[in-house]
Structures are given as structure tokens and as C-alpha cells.
Amino acid sequence: MEKGAIIKHDIKKSPRTGSWRYMKPEVDKDKCIGCATCVPFCPEASITVNSEQKSVNNKKKSKGVAEIDYEFCKGCGVCAQVCPVKAILMKKN
């Protein structure tokens, strides 16, 4: 119930900020080492490290690889900038 000025968090009501994007970050899964450096810096909390993906093109990934949720990603490019192995590239949306 919503009473007065009190509103409850409901992600369904949220604006889909992915529409702001004009540059799109793409993870190069071959290069990604799953270090999760990019994860806490993302302003939209759009990045998760998929620890279940243990191999890409027969290459072993002990920590998994980063995955980006494009529903909220605004395309700021912070993830690409902080990546220590430059595994995230900014491409035109």
C-alpha cells in the first residue's frame, strides 16, 4: 500500500536508462580475466561476473567473465577505462 508521500521501491516503475546510451561497452570474453575491477565502479550496477562460465573458446576462466546488463547501462565507459586488461571496448550503439 502506498500512503501519502511514502513510495515503495519497485524496479518495474524505473526508467530504463539504457536508452541514454550512445556508446556501448562490449566485453571481449577471450581477454576478460574475471577480476571484477569494473563491477563496483559501474554507476548503474550493471555488471556481474558470471562465475559459472569456466571456459571461453577452450580457454580456462578460473574466475568467470564479466557480463553487462544493457537495460540500465548508460554507456559512460568507466568499465572500459578501469579494466586492467582492456577487455571492454566501447562501440557505437
Add this chain to the structure above:
Amino acid sequence: MNKNLSKHLAPGHSACAGCAFPSIVRTILGEATTPVVISNATGCLEVTSTIYPYTAWNVPYIHSAFENAAATISGVERAYLAMKKKGKIKKKIKFVVFGGDGGTYDIGLQSLSGALERGHDFLYVCYDNGGYMNTGNQRSSATPYGAGTETTPLGKESFGKVETRKSLMEIVAAHRISYAAQANVSNLADLKTKAKKALSVSGPSFLLVFSPCTNNWKFPTSQYVAISKLASETNFWPLYEIENGKYKLNFEPKTLKPVAEFLKTQGRFKHLFSEKNKLVLGQIQKKVNSEFAKIASLCGLL
């Protein structure tokens, strides 16, 4: 969407692409071991995270006005204590305030001082982006010397702000609270330990966190981490903590860079690199050196 990170502040907020404070808020609240109640001063964080009918906050949150975030949380905390005494609430709750530098250094200073003095059990976090960014970059008392803003415009007669920024840490330390620290968004490991300490003390604690603003400092959206890193590596923003009156320096750059390295990354300081403003640049370096020397001597390093 990262479920773990969006436990307190979810995405869907309308902060600028490449804004620094979501990461600050998530890192600090991620260290909380008890439920939290948030109070927020008017500012970027407030207007972007609570656009009706949506709220990005997954935790109880209250905003009442610009100047009274600390006073609001004082009331909430006392109400909690009263209800606890009556047995209506059993669990332990921690109270956290977020305010920008406008709502902390200038407009909310009085209520912050009052709340610190009364000793309420809360953590005040000030994310410092050096100006009123929400309304389009007006100067605040946290704006650094020489920065061009809307109210300190650049021109033939003016090189930007002529006053030195206020030292809020000294003002807060003067309240003799048990924990206060200066942190930086680029160093999340350090911010985490400080948040943990600040949340574990009973009574007031304070965190001042450096938060670059892509729009009004005029730098590309991807650069906030790199720029805040430079701020600490040039001693423009030293990282230290004051625990029970004892100062401790938490970070020393391996090779100290000149402050110009930090200034040249931003459009608001672009004018300082002209021949005419050479003296101002020298002044800034001098101010940074003397400010750091003061802190270093308080930490017992000089």
C-alpha cells in the same frame, strides 16, 4: 543488474552517465551489518534517485530539506530509541546521512554541527564534488581555489574562485567525535575499511568522500576513477582518518605528481594553463603543499 550491489541503491536512478556517487553509496552501505535508515540532504543524489513515482532506494529513506539532513536523522534516531525503550522495535538499526558538499559545507553545516555535538548514533557521509552541481555548477565553500564556475566566471579580470576551500575535516574534528575520515572513490578498498570503522562506532562518525563530477568539472564520462586517483596521487586529496583524536595517513603516493597533472584533466581549470595565469597555478601548488604538510604533521610524519 547486479543483485548484490543494488541491495540498497538500485539502478534506474537518473544520475549522469559516469557519475561517482552511486559507487560511494553502494560501497558504504555494503559494509552495514544491520538494517539502515537513510536521510538525504537536497542535492544531486536526492533529485536523481527519487523521481516520482519511482525510488531507487531499497531501504527506508527520508528527505525533508536542504539544510536539515542531520537534524532529520537526529529526530529519527531519537524516535527509534524511544520505541526501543517501549519494546516496539527490537533490532539494531544504523542511521546514515548522505549529503553533497552544498548540503554539508554550507547549508547544512549548522544542523550537522548540532547533531555531532548531541552525539546521535549516526554516520554522516559527505560526497564532495566541489559545487552546486545539481543546479548547474555554482561555487560552494568546497570549490577549490582557481576553479571556474557559474558564479565565479572566467574572463579578463577573473581567474575563477579567489577563496581557498574550507577544511571541513577540521571543523568536524573539533567536535571530538570518535571517528572521522577522508576517503576517495578511486580507492574502494580504503573506503570500505573506513565505512566499516565508521559504522561500528556508537555515536556520530563522519566520512568525507571525493566525488568527481563529469558534467561540471568538464571531463569525459569515462574518467571519474582516473581523475580521483590523480587527486590522491598529487596530494590534492590526501587520505587520512582521525580515530579518537589520533590522525593517521592511509595513503602515500609512490611518486608524488605535481598538482597540474590533476588540474589539466578538467575543463574547469583549463584557463590556468595560459601564460597569464601561471602565478595562480603556482599558488595552487603552494596551497596543496602547505595543506598536506599540516596534515602530515598532525599524523606525526614531519
